[in-house]
Amino acid sequence: MSLAEEFEWFADWCVGTSPLYEKLARGVADDPYLLSLAEEIPPKRGTPNILFAAVHWHLLGGVSHPLADFYPSVTDDPKTADPFPAFREFCAEHEDELLPLLRNRRTQTNAVRRCTALFPAFSHISNEVGGEPLALVELGPSGGLNLCWDRYVYDYGDAGRYGTGECVLDTKIRSERSPPLPDEFPRVASRIGIDLNPLDVRDETDARWLRALVWPEHEDRHRLLRGATNVARQHPPELRQGDAVEELPDVLAGIPSDVPVCVFDTQMRYQLPETAQDRLRVRIEAAAEGRPLHWLSGHESADEWEGAFALNWFDGEEYRRLLAYEQHGKWLRWVR
Numbered sequence: 001m002s003l004a005e006e007f008e009w010f011a012d013w014c015v016g017t018s019p020l021y022e023k024l025a026r027g028v029a030d031d032p033y034l035l036s037l038a039e040e041i042p043p044k045r046g047t048p049n050i051l052f053a054a055v056h057w058h059l060l061g062g063v064s065h066p067l068a069d070f071y072p073s074v075t076d077d078p079k080t081a082d083p084f085p086a087f088r089e090f091c092a093e094h095e096d097e098l099l100p101l102l103r104n105r106r107t108q109t110n111a112v113r114r115c116t117a118l119f120p121a122f123s124h125i126s127n128e129v130g131g132e133p134l135a136l137v138e139l140g141p142s143g144g145l146n147l148c149w150d151r152y153v154y155d156y157g158d159a160g161r162y163g164t165g166e167c168v169l170d171t172k173i174r175s176e177r178s179p180p181l182p183d184e185f186p187r188v189a190s191r192i193g194i195d196l197n198p199l200d201v202r203d204e205t206d207a208r209w210l211r212a213l214v215w216p217e218h219e220d221r222h223r224l225l226r227g228a229t230n231v232a233r234q235h236p237p238e239l240r241q242g243d244a245v246e247e248l249p250d251v252l253a254g255i256p257s258d259v260p261v262c263v264f265d266t267q268m269r270y271q272l273p274e275t276a277q278d279r280l281r282v283r284i285e286a287a288a289e290g291r292p293l294h295w296l297s298g299h300e301s302a303d304e305w306e307g308a309f310a311l312n313w314f315d316g317e318e319y320r321r322l323l324a325y326e327q328h329g330k331w332l333r334w335v336r
């Protein structure tokens with residue numbers, strides 16, 4: 001795909017969910033200056049996401065410019081006229097400030113509502129290991145918000161409400177059978193995440209990058225991100241910097257061998273080269289030969305349900321699908 005095609009593809013993706021980014025992406029696709037600016041972004045980092053997040057990051061930081069009047073995340077009364085001329089002008093005027101973000105930042109959207117899919121999956125695995133506390137290892141945790149999953153409240157509608165706290169994650173269950181949801185959260189022995197670039201939610205720059213990655217119209221996701229960030233600031237999870245595939249054996253070696261491990265990843269593997277995906281599978285299967293180890297991976301799209309991802313489960317011997325979830329966790333179907 002050429003860069004212009006990538007922006008057209010992104011614009012199509014935004015239809016119905018971000019009118020602002022749809023208009024901007026169509027404009028960029030036709031604009032040689034902005035395409036050349038986007039070329040500064042290293043390949044395979046999600047170029048449109050990074051360009052729009054870099055601009056959004058500056059606007060969220062309070063840079064004064066007429067472009068801000070189009071962003072629902074910045075103003076209460078956003079303009080609906082064509083935002084593209086102001087966007088182009090903003091990029092030209094602030095190119096020097098944008099370049100470091102374009103060159104160095106990654107697509108690291110930390111979607112905390114995905115925990116509504118992880119909670120039943122952890123419960124299922126907890127049942128499998130007789131309720132023993134789990135050692136959680138997240139691959140590609142970004143800011144680690146999903147490692148704090150048992151500090152949030154879960155609202156599954158008729159299927160129940162779980163947990164206490166200020167950050168309420170609501171979702172819909174779209175299957176006839178409800179997933180296994182115990183009264184108590186499954187116990188956690190330890191938790192650690194491995195990311196190429198862990199984001200520290202206590203750091204204003206990183207926390208703002210997480211906000212900038214959420215599309216401006218998605219107020220609901222901004223609200224959840226604020227809530228989860230407050231929680232994670234009080235209980236920051238351990239995040240290790242490095243390549244998850246390379247670091248995993250070392251992290252596993254640090255966990256007592258009789259403690260059941262649950263490795264998990266959501267929306268991370270699409271950022272891995274294919275060879276690394278194979279290596280990850282081989283390493284996990286090898287590790288599971290010597291200890292109780294389960295792997296949850298939210299990676300493949302579940303084509304039979306539009307916009308859904310499959311959460312697959314490896315129990316040490318076999319791979320099976322546990323559930324399908326909407327990419328940001330708005331609904332789930334328990335399929336096991």
Ligand SMILES: C[S@@+](CC[C@H](N)C(=O)[O-])C[C@H]1O[C@@H](n2cnc3c(N)ncnc32)[C@H](O)[C@@H]1O
Nearest residue numbers: 108109110111140142195196243244266268271
């Ligand atoms: C789209 S974010 C998803 C974050 C989180 N898992 C979630 O679902 O909200 C993907 C994350 O994977 C990380 N990542 C990509 N490749 C990686 C690798 N080889 N090793 C470790 N982390 C990686 C990125 O830095 C980013 O933080």
